Each structure stands twice: as C-alpha cells, then as structure tokens.
Amino acid sequence: MKQSFPTKMRPVSNANESIILAELYRRLYRHYGPQRWWPGDTRLEIIVGAILTQNTAWANVEKAIRNLKAAGLLSSARRLHHINKRSLARLIKPAGYYNVKSSRIKNFTRFLFSKYGGSLERMARRSTEELSRELIGLNGIGPETRDSILLYAFKRPVFVVDAYTKRILSRHGMVKTDAFYDEIQGLFMSHLSANEKMFNEYHALIVRLGKERCRTSPQCYGCVLGAGKVLENRPM
C-alpha cells in the first residue's frame, strides 16, 4: 500500500501507533480533564441529539432540543413517534436541515416501535453487532451517528470517528486525507483496549480539541497541545 506524505509529515510506524494513540489520549485528558459526555440525560435525548448534530454546530442543536423538551416530546418515544413530520420539522428548525432530520428522527421511532414496541430498554438488550446492523440499516443513520448512538446511548465500546478525528490524524500523517471511516476507526480499535469509558472520553476530547482554533492558521487544530505537534513531540 503506497502512500505519499508531505515532507513535514512522516508516517508513523505500526509498532508506534498504539503508543501514540494512548499518548494522545493522555495528553488530551491531562489538558482538558474529563468531558463527561454525552450532553444529554436520556437514551432518547442522546439518539435525537446524534441525528440533530449531523453537520451542525452543537449550539444550534441545543436550541432544537430545548424546543423539543418544551413541547414534551423527549419525555417518551411515543410522543415523538406520533407527532407529524411537519410539526417536528418546525421545532427542530434551529438545527438546520430540518426536513431531512425530521424524517430521520421519525424513521428511527418508526423502527423502534415496529421492532421493540417503542422500548429503548428492550432495544438495549440486543448485542452490539445486532444494534450496529439495525442502526446502519436505517435511512439517515450513517456510521458516525450509528457509533455515537452505540457508544453514548447504549454504552458499547465503539470508537466514534468524526471530521475532527480524521483531520487531526491526517495532519499527523497517520491516515490519508481521503481515508474511510472504517479505516480510521480500525486504527483506534485495533490499537487500544475496548474500553467504553475511555472511548467515551477520547471522542469527546477530540471534539474539544477540534473546536480549538489556531490564531495563526485556520488549518491548525492542534496548537493547544503544543504548536500542533501532539504526536511529533512525543517522547518516544
């Protein structure tokens, strides 16, 4: 497998990957402390939030969630299941893509009621593999949303890859800029122990890091941990 890297980015060797990924986690945790995700109280709220945050700033998602709570729609899946698509779209408008997201949320509740009688507790008894298959089969739930739901709503040890993860890793020459989701996820999951609590914090910390913007370069996402050289400065 041939890869080309910019001169300043050296590919890291396989042997070092687990050390580097563990070190990145340690540095992020030391710097930011625990993030205590997901920012939502119930399974239902986490699932809805995972759909609403697709390609959307969390601040906008919060407004939509507030509207849903005020309308009493997050207290039970049944209320969400029975509201019509247009009314739901109106409530989630601040989160953008409100028509598609309304359909996606309704898709999920339709599935939840047809397969599990509307019970997330029943759904939670299924194996990770079954849940994964079912979720990815729903229109509107792609790999990141599926894994966010698995990790944060169902507490399964699955690593969530997002745009920040990809950007940070590609900047350090660990993956190509056009790497696939599964490839990046595999990097984390094959080199780290499958620890749900750690995966939870790790993803949240990467998002926290990703939100930091460098004043000197809009391309730079890692300065906060030492001029963007989180990995290059590694003492190894």
Next chain:
DNA sequence: GACCAGGCACATC
C-alpha cells in the same frame, strides 16, 4: 458576505 459546524443519501459517471 463568506465560511464553518460532532453527516448522510442519492444521482451520475
């Protein structure tokens, strides 16, 4: 006013 944000599905080649 441009650019970005915790994606995904679908059409087309």
Next chain:
DNA sequence: GATGTGCATGGT
C-alpha cells in the same frame, strides 16, 4: 468505486 450535490440554520 469515486465524485458531486442537496439539505439549512446560526455564529464568527
């Protein structure tokens, strides 16, 4: 399989 496009709001 790869690439392009639509979906939309709100903050910087």
